[in-house]
Amino acid sequence: MIHQGISLLMDSHRELQDKIDRQLPFLRAAFFERLLRGQYQSDDDMEAVREHVRIEWTGERYLVAVATFPNRTAIYQAADIERLNQKKLLVRELMNDIGGGGVFVHDVDEDKLALLLQLDSGEPEHIIAQANDMLKTLQYRLQQECGVAAIISAGNPYARRMDISRSFLEAQQALIRSADNRIVWFKELLPNPSSYYYPESTETRMINLVRTGNVEALRSLLEELYQHNFTDHGLPVFILKVFVFDVLASCCKISAELGEPAVFSEAAAVYGLADHAESIEAYFLTLKSHLEAMCADVNRQHTENQQRWFRDILAYVNANYSDGQLSLAMLAERFHVTETHLSRMFKEKHGINFFDYLETLRIEHSKRLLLETGLAVGEIALSVGYSSSNTFGRAFKRTVGISAMAFRQAQKPGESKN
DSSP: OHHHHHHHHHHHHHHHHHHHHHHHHHHHHHHHHHHHTTOOSSHHHHHHHHHHTTOOOOOSEEEEEEEEOSSOOSSOOHHHHHHHHHHHHHHHHHHHHHHGGGEEEEEEETTEEEEEEEEOOSOHHHHHHHHHHHHHHHHHHHHHHHOOOOEEEEOOOBSSGGGHHHHHHHHHHHHTTOOTTSEEEGGGSOOOTTOOOOOHHHHHHHHHHHHHTOHHHHHHHHHHHHIIIIIISOOOHHHHHHHHHHHHHHHHHHHHHHTOTHHHHHHGGGGGOOSSHHHHHHHHHHHHHHHHHHHHHHHHHHHHHHHHHHHHHHHHHHHHTTOTTOOHHHHHHHTTOOHHHHHHHHHHHHSSOHHHHHHHHHHHHHHHHHHHOOOOHHHHHHHTTOSSHHHHHHHHHHHHSSOHHHHHHHHOHHHHTO
8 A cells, every 4th residue: 555655646746747847838938038028026036937947047148139030021821920930940949059058049029039148258349249159150050051031139248137138128129220141239229319218128127126125226227227318328308308207107106006105296396397408317316316215115124024024934933843844845835935035044044054943943952851851862852853763863963962861961970870
């Protein structure tokens, strides 16, 4: 019966694993879709999903290119879709050959593919040259080996994975200026004096950064917006005014969500802005300060909530250390958190992992029982959560340096002679 039960359990585990493996392509596609669209609120959120779908980062810089195919028709027929799918398959196979595991390919439209390149660190010129060689090789081999013409555009490389969505947006913008037989780079585009820089993905990311209290990343993003719109491009005053209106609208969204209506009282001020760049710039800096203050407040609340939450976990562990079933998995399920996050919290707060914390706690209680009671070692082992005296003995000696009996005798020499 035991053998049969184990066999059934193993079969069930294999069946579950097979189901997970079959779902992996869809889960990975969903991961890349959210990554490219800038829909992750933080690095931790993104990394948790990445680990779940078993994707490995191998580079130190990340760049997104977009590949599409010329002679597109407005409406695709079934035969057109089939030909496009064949071309996409060729791109996937060639990029796997050219870049190996350092390139991820993701469908973003019927006729477009996003190519996420993982590159080595180094000077920006070297990184872009490395990416340019890969993309040119892809374009050449598609044409020469497969008779397929491809148009490719590319964004800038970034060190932060949360900036992958920015590189994707840049590649899409560069695609508008695309031409056959050359790679179009976003960095080569001339600034457009009739438009400001505040893409939807940037707004989404800004809102998410405030929600999660990521002060440093928010400050960096706002500095980037300031640089683009007030320093680099010399935009006309009326364009800057429209930009500030958009940022104000984003502030209102966040304020309403966080229950901070203060920004609404400031909203009327934008209508009275003087028509010169200095006035508009000063108002943007006011909005920037307001956003950073909201973000810092969220961060403070998150920190307090996390400390309170972790104190509850510690209180539970301290009260239930004698439960032999107590484990990281049990705690994670009880407090609705991942094991990885919980383990990291123990390491950050105590400098040791959960297992070491629990073992230290149990051994300290066992030392008290050894000294204050006449319980046998086996009884003490069970009372502090160990399944057997052997397991307890090994843990005690590993922690204290001597056996439990030796510890009792050393602390009570008079009683040990009786």
